[in-house]
Amino acid sequence: MSWHDVAAAPGVVAGPSPYDSARFGIAVDRVSVSAASAATLEDVLDAISASTADVVILRYPTDRMRWFAALTELDRTAIVADNLVGWKLATGQGRRPSPLPRGLEIVHAVSAAEMDTMIVGAFRDYGNHYLANPLFDPALVLAGYQEWAGREITSGVVALRNAESRDRESGMLGFVTYGDASGAAEIALGGVISGAQNSGLYPHLLAGLEDRAASRGIESVVISTQSRNVRVQRRWADYGFKPVLSIFTVHLIRRGLLRNSAGLAENRSRQG
Known part of the structure; x- marks a missing residue:
């Protein structure tokens, strides 16, 4: 995602990630809330619920740390993936x-x-x-x-x-x-x-x-x-x-997919 998406965009930015989807062979969407956005947790949850992707890569400001608890209640597995730091x-x-x-x-x-x-x-x-x-x-x-x-x-x-x-x-x-x-x-x-x-x-x-x-x-x-x-x-x-700026990165994975991740890794090993 661009600097605009994580630093200046006024609302929730959401949409498919065609390059990620093509590279990894699973459907990936991205949702972001910038450091300047007044978007609420409800706005973010609406964007996530509208996604049918296997993985939603969500980014939001770290000062909204309470949001993660709500993400764990979704019908997706929430993984804390990293923390993005911006410099100017x-x-x-x-x-x-x-x-x-x-x-x-x-x-x-x-x-x-x-x-x-x-x-x-x-x-x-x-x-x-x-x-x-x-x-x-x-x-x-x-x-x-x-x-x-x-x-x-x-x-x-x-x-x-x-x-x-x-x-x-x-x-x-x-x-x-x-x-x-x-x-x-x-x-x-x-x-x-x-x-x-x-x-x-x-x-x-x-x-x-x-x-x-x-x-x-x-x-x-x-x-x-x-x-x-x-x-x-x-x-x-x-x-x-x-x-x-400081931005959390969270991966929200459709339920059940992680149970198959061991099999995916084994197949990759065989193909390699």
């Missing part, structure tokens, strides 16, 4: 890193193959809310990131590459993809490949995006991640981002 930076207020090391350069266009390589290198071991749900095959989560990034690079990308590498694809070191989020530049995905992590490169990607935002007159940059991803949140704090 005023454009021009970032703590700029020192100049790029010699031989490295920022680029603003990458191929699908280059992006796939970086996704595998940066996200192979990354956990997210899908992993809390036994119905979702963990092996398909990484493919989901690749699919997502492939869509995002048409909106905007800042990437870091070794200009001295003979092979452009193997020379790609990290990236952020971004799009418009109600007047802000929203970082959708970002990371540095495993072999180049902890080498001070990530702030250069943030600086590259901040430059792009400034050149377009965009006043802020926003980003979100699961609360467990503490390391990257430290990087954001160091750069100057401030935490601005």
Whole structure:
């Protein structure tokens, strides 16, 4: 879901998730209540009851923590999947890193193959809310990131590459993809490949995006991640981002489906 859905949408945002449904082979809907929404629990329950999907991925502000008790009374199994934390930076207020090391350069266009390589290198071991749900095959989560990034690079990308590498694809070191989020530049995905992590490169990607935002007159940059991803949140704090929202992620699974999850896992193992 977009920053608008979790930060600014005025009501309940509900609808099918075609990419999730196609990837995991079960019907998935998404329902969200933004931090700015005045939607009530009754509004959310109405949206959930209208769904016929196998899984409803629900997101709502953590200050409405009493809602979860009501979710456990539905004809669905409620799983606490994660907690989404949102951060924001005023454009021009970032703590700029020192100049790029010699031989490295920022680029603003990458191929699908280059992006796939970086996704595998940066996200192979990354956990997210899908992993809390036994119905979702963990092996398909990484493919989901690749699919997502492939869509995002048409909106905007800042990437870091070794200009001295003979092979452009193997020379790609990290990236952020971004799009418009109600007047802000929203970082959708970002990371540095495993072999180049902890080498001070990530702030250069943030600086590259901040430059792009400034050149377009965009006043802020926003980003979100699961609360467990503490390391990257430290990087954001160091750069100057401030935490601005906290959102629960709950999976609501149609009754009876979890009883079959062991069989699904066994079939996946055999197919693998």
